[in-house]
Amino acid sequence: MDAELFPRSRTEIAPGAVHVPDWLDAAGQRELLAACREWARPPAGLRTVRTPGGGTMTARQVCLGRHWYPYGYAPTAVDGDGAPVKPFPAWLGELGRRAVADALGTGALAAQGAGTDAFGADGAGAAAYDIALINFYDADARMGMHRDSDEKSGAPVVSLSLGDTCVFRFGNTRTRAKPYTDVELRSGDLFVFGGPSRLAYHGVPRVHGGTAPRESGLTGRLNVTLRVSGFQDPSAGSRAVPPPAPDPAHLG
Template sequence: MTEGLFPRERATIAPGAVHVPGWLPAARQRELVDACREWGRGPLPYRQTVLPGGGVMSVRSLCLGRRWVPYRYLDAVGVPLPDWLVALGREALVEAYGDHGGFTPDTALVNFYAPGARMGMHQDREERSGAPVVSLSLGDRCVFRFGNEENRGRPYQDVELASGDLFVFGGASRWVHHGVPKVFPGTADPALGLTGRLNITLRETGL
């Protein structure tokens, strides 16, 4: 078994889609987990989203900044988007692209994956801005399926995301379908103090 023997390497998955393994150091990961817990105690706690067709998502989510509901953004801002998180998003784009390009996210979606939760293939298409999406992973490892713009099926690539990983997709890859078909329970470092997986995505709505 060679898992962990070789360091995971930075990779460009598709034009504009960059995976940077282990970008967040352990201390910063713990800070983010603590922040996610604190946000969940606020006025808009984690909830399972009910889709227009009546389906219920298995992940639990909350929004910071401009609020998202399927499939639109509201004018209301429930929990303000912290300036430090905006700055982290810009740092992420500098890491991925060499320049943040004036990235000013006004919304963040925080998804919590308890054991058995998954995310179906979808597009992030409610935004009017074509700015990149910044995704940060915490906790359990998962399979991140990165597909194509035309449909939810093949061709797609499966990328393993672990705690601390950064994934950015913009440019030619901004509107591709993507999802999380599988999370591997119990794979997080116990020192993180998290059972399950957290994912934070930062976006510009352009609204």
């Protein structure tokens, strides 16, 4: 919106969970969207995720660094075309680290990820973001309440929104039911959750179709989720060439 009755501001939704509106400017959104369009192309491109029970997720997905499938990671698109997963670019990892610093403070990575493979022997230093799950939602897509628990790292999860506005439901670590908080995420918004909220249940009960910025040219919503795997070699089997790095001045 061009004018807000009550301007949106940085909000702590729960301990360790922070919403930062408009973190990506218009140029940054365009450049991240262009990269997502390249990543979505075959091989190991955008696919429908099938659950062990035989159902399908309504949001489609493409992965970088490691291929996620219910409920684990692999170096190839084991539930897709079987191709090696696309590599996770260094500029995307830097974007994730800056997102955490802006949302939680510069010490958040070391404090919340110490003891994982992403850190040195003393537990110090910055976590190395090495996995991205990119979900595409059309107006009818949803995401049920779930936890991001297939990684071996406790480093914060970084979530970036592009396109249509959605209702993001952020819950608690014990149950999929209440208490939870519904947050409106718009294009360019950042949401980071770590520390005591790292394993909180969360989901997307609604997407507001047709609300993407007109200049984006996007119909639907893209959610770019960055994670630290904690695996020894998260890029094994990756041979594809990543798209050019966007201008860092536009990202964050």
